[in-house]
Amino acid sequence: METSVATQTGRPRAAWGQMDADDAAAFNHCFAEVNGIRIHYVDEGQGPLVILVHGFPYLWYMWRRQILALAEAGYRVVVPDQRGFGQTDRPEAIEAYDVSRLVGDMVGLMEALGETSATIVGHDVGAPVAQAAAMLRPDLFHSLVMLSTPLPPRGRIRPTVALRAMAKGKMSHHLYFQQIGKPDRELASDTRKTLRSSYYSVSGSAVGADRWRLFVEPDEPILNAFTDPKDFPPWLSARALDYYVAEYTRTGFTGALNHYRCRDRNWEITSFLDGAVIRQPSMFVGGAADPSLEPPNVRHVYDQLDGYLPGLRKKVLLPGVGHGAAEESADQVNALLLEFLGQLPSR
Template sequence: MAAWMHRYARINHIDMHYVEQGEGPLAILCHGFPHIWFSWHRQIPALAAAGWRVIAPDMRGMGQTEAPADPRAYDVDHTVGDLIGLLDHLGERQAVFVGLDFGILTIYDLALRHPERVRAVIGLENPFPVHDPAISPLAEAARHAKDHFIHIDYFRPYGPADAALNAEPRRFLSKVFYALSGDYRYLNVWSHPPGTAYIDALPEPPPLPWAWLNELELEFFVSEYSRSGFTGGLNWYRAMDLRWEQRRAFEGVKSTPPFYFIGSENDVDLEAWHGDDPIAHIPDHHADVRAVRMLPKAGHMMQLERTPDVNATLVEFLGIIARA
């Protein structure tokens, strides 16, 4: 049963919202886009019951956390600073950090720059930061966008995408959640021609409830994004080149905290963004790989699609970390 508390604090010069449940060693769960803390609502009670103090923040720009309008406020210095500031606010020197999508990429930046603050890392779906020194991510997306739709380039200009998504949050979220799941192959979205609107490129989802998401759960996401708008989340994309430049200094450097990974066989990021055979390349990026677990059938929404398996694996990995 959920027994979490909603907390609000001024952290790293922004107003941050986070959810807390449990007592014990600290585990911080970091979401991506278009998610909020609620993406972890099935994990928080399970990890708290296993003896952990669980914190799930709304990441910068999303949910009830402040959303600076300037994309420069979403660079590595700011996003890593949020996690350092959260640790300091909680009165903790270290935490186990668990993340997905932009959340885990921020954790990787933290682990490279401040490994002393990271007890261990559990990555979901994204096994390591992607950094091509030859071309920036926004330049690469613009090159692909000459041939077909790609969401990164669609999000790049400030304004049009924001207005389109803000106008139809329920339609966008239902379509993108379905497209990202293991029930659909997300890369089919790229078959649309340049100039397609994202909402039009996404597939029509089946009626809710789905096997892994019900109407009330979707409504929680819709309610939050209807209030906040999507600009904060889109600014994470607009800052990709800034973070690319800041990551240059760590090109070829391995992360040193203990590393655990959970992936799923139908994840779009593993298929499209991490090169050939990304699982085999995990040791190229992490010096202390402790465990790698792949879940069948699920897609990028894995903690909702395969909740019992994700929870059991997280509890298992956290138990290993606690005993170390």
């Protein structure tokens, strides 16, 4: 596999604690040609490898405060923009975003880094990537952490069929995003409003009618499910929001939405995983105020994680925290990650 990797800056370890985490340019940005695409990633620190995989509508940048904490604690932290996001390539074909390609990106990135062992951490749409990587390549990914999105093993029912049954005639965002073109245009019509309202409405800061509405009517715009706050909570600075807005304004949302459009395809190509479980050490961290955990079938998955993950060390729901735990409560997430990593066998 041909690779091309940028050189690390070699920043002294003492400087990490002095960095402005919201300054994206202060991080060590690299690129690698792997798995047929050009991947952008941030690479900081030295030591055991930790790969952080972001969700939607986020980027590598959602992990900025975790990068600094883990690097300062003696870990090598590698944080890619997933394919379709940010500065990583955005293939046109929807099938280019299936789980085999996404795991292949992580495997190829490890080869480019010259690494053979990693903890993989995934949030939201990054969680199924991390889960599949740990399941398919336990020789490379020796431990797993999932944030905000608890996942069962592969089910017996096609995902969109199960989603329609749960929605009972309405539309969840997973179903809404199966449409081609319409959600892409809607989300991009006012990128700043889209991101402000989604980050806020899924967070623990939103209460009452401001909270993310999980289902919309079939002919209702998906943005009706979110509230654009008058004043944004302090956990996301204006500078941080500007970075997200600039990147999504440049790229649009199609590449990111294609991750959702592969749900059924992923189910079809992973029939060989029926009954498979992840036995490596694992942890789940979510927010007790996360609207996405409210549906009974999702909460059931959280309650049953011990059976799905025989190596589960801890599962925790952070009080007052919503779907974006790494942004909303960085210190708590950092402490939990460091505790989990510190309990792993030396490699």
